[in-house]
Amino acid sequence: MQKHLRAACILAFVVCVSIGLMAATAERAVFVRAAVIYISPDSTSAKLATADRGREAAILEKSNEWAHIIATLPPALNAPAQPLEEQQPRSVTGWVLSKGLITASTPKGDEIMFGEAVDSESEASRRGGRRGAAGDARRLYARTAEYFPNSPLAAEAAYRAADIQWQLDKSDLETRPSARARDPRDRMTINDELMRQVEKKYRGTKWSDLAAFHLVENKLCGDWAAQSKCPEKEAEVYEKYVQDHPNSPAAPEALYDAAYRYAALIEIYKVEGNANKAPGAAQRAIATAQRISGKNPNPDWNARAQRLIYMVQNNIPVYGSNLE
Numbered sequence: 001m002q003k004h005l006r007a008a009c010i011l012a013f014v015v016c017v018s019i020g021l022m023a024a025t026a027e028r029a030v031f032v033r034a035a036v037i038y039i040s041p042d043s044t045s046a047k048l049a050t051a052d053r054g055r056e057a058a059i060l061e062k063s064n065e066w067a068h069i070i071a072t073l074p075p076a077l078n079a080p081a082q083p084l085e086e087q088q089p090r091s092v093t094g095w096v097l098s099k100g101l102i103t104a105s106t107p108k109g110d111e112i113m114f115g116e117a118v119d120s121e122s123e124a125s126r127r128g129g130r131r132g133a134a135g136d137a138r139r140l141y142a143r144t145a146e147y148f149p150n151s152p153l154a155a156e157a158a159y160r161a162a163d164i165q166w167q168l169d170k171s172d173l174e175t176r177p178s179a180r181a182r183d184p185r186d187r188m189t190i191n192d193e194l195m196r197q198v199e200k201k202y203r204g205t206k207w208s209d210l211a212a213f214h215l216v217e218n219k220l221c222g223d224w225a226a227q228s229k230c231p232e233k234e235a236e237v238y239e240k241y242v243q244d245h246p247n248s249p250a251a252p253e254a255l256y257d258a259a260y261r262y263a264a265l266i267e268i269y270k271v272e273g274n275a276n277k278a279p280g281a282a283q284r285a286i287a288t289a290q291r292i293s294g295k296n297p298n299p300d301w302n303a304r305a306q307r308l309i310y311m312v313q314n315n316i317p318v319y320g321s322n323l324e
Contacts, residue, residue, distance in 0.1 A: 026058035029069070030143045032116040033100035041066035041095040048094045049073055052132060053120060054139025057101065060093075067098040102147075110148035114157055117141045121164070138164040155198075159207040162194035166214055189218040209248030216241055216254075226320065228268045231261035239288070252292045252301040259288035259305065263312050264319035271320065285312050 031051045039046040041063050049071070051057065057069040070093045102109045117140035124133035141161035145154045169190045198211040219237050221230035238258035242251050262285035269277040289305040289312075311318055 026060050027103055029057050029059055029101040029103045031055050031100055032102050032113055035096045035100055037092055037094035037096050039094055049092045053136040054143060065097055066095050068095055104147045110144055110151035110153050113140055113144045114153045134164055155202040155205050155207040158198050159211060162198050165194055166190060206249050209245045210250055212245055213250035228265055228272060231264050235261035255288055255292045256301055256305055259285050259308055263308055267317045267320040282312050
């Protein structure tokens with residue numbers, strides 16, 4: 001009995017090692033459509049799992065319209081409960097219909113994968129859209145940049161993947177009590193690893209500039225608490241961003257954000273008993289807003305800047321309990 005058990009264990013070990021070696025040398029692929037993984041190349045055979053869009057697989061062999069793959073999937077829903085950071089992906093070996101698998105050698109594979117990512121992102125923004133579509137889009141964008149690093153779409157794909165993850169993390173952090181902390185050091189910050197990778201890898205592109213603009217958010221206060229310290233510091237941060245990234249598509253928005261903070265300081269200084277500082281804040285608000293027109297901005301920012309200038313020139317508060 002023990003000999004048979006030992007032999008079975010050895011056989012299982014050999015099979016696992018063999019599959020592992022095959023996977024290491026196999027062609028990698030990405031699913032651009034949800035695919036059922038079957039135990040054999042037959043749609044009537046047992047179903048092992050379903051691979052979502054953007055999941056990876058190693059192609060072990062092909063047989064007509066079928067592909068024998070090892071797919072990397074998230075933990076099963078019925079897996080033992082574990083903390084998120086301890087959960088490990090699982091490998092599933094089986095057969096899938098090969099249509100919908102994109103490899104680095106697929107003609108126009110970058111456009112196909114990017115296009116599916118765009119479609120998934122649109123689906124995520126639609127009310128009642130497909131569940132998990134945002135995650136699908138994030139994975140597909142990331143795989144586009146990874147599989148096709150020389151594609152004209154690579155930088156934008158990497159940025160979009162980082163942006164989706166940033167928005168998801170930001171939404172989660174905004175539900176926590178620390179999100180309203182006045183000092184940025186007193187609250188959890190958004191994970192900036194992906195944004196920093198984009199900023200560094202694609203330096204000199206607008207995608208790097210946009211990634212750097214996201215990073216500013218971790219330097220902002222959760223709540224000004226009607227005190228001048230936060231808007232003063234934040235205005236400087238935004239102006240420094242424009243100084244470092246003068247040609248960024250986000251430069252007009254950064255200038256507006258700085259101008260708004262100077263405009264808000266007008267009323268805050270009065271409440272703090274520093275009314276003598278209010279005229280200086282008004283001058284800086286107007287001067288900063290006027291710089292926006294020189295950045296060839298989207299008309300929205302130019303119009304908002306003109307509105308802000310009008311409000312400051314006519315002593316209309318933009319912040320506080322005296323809003324008109």
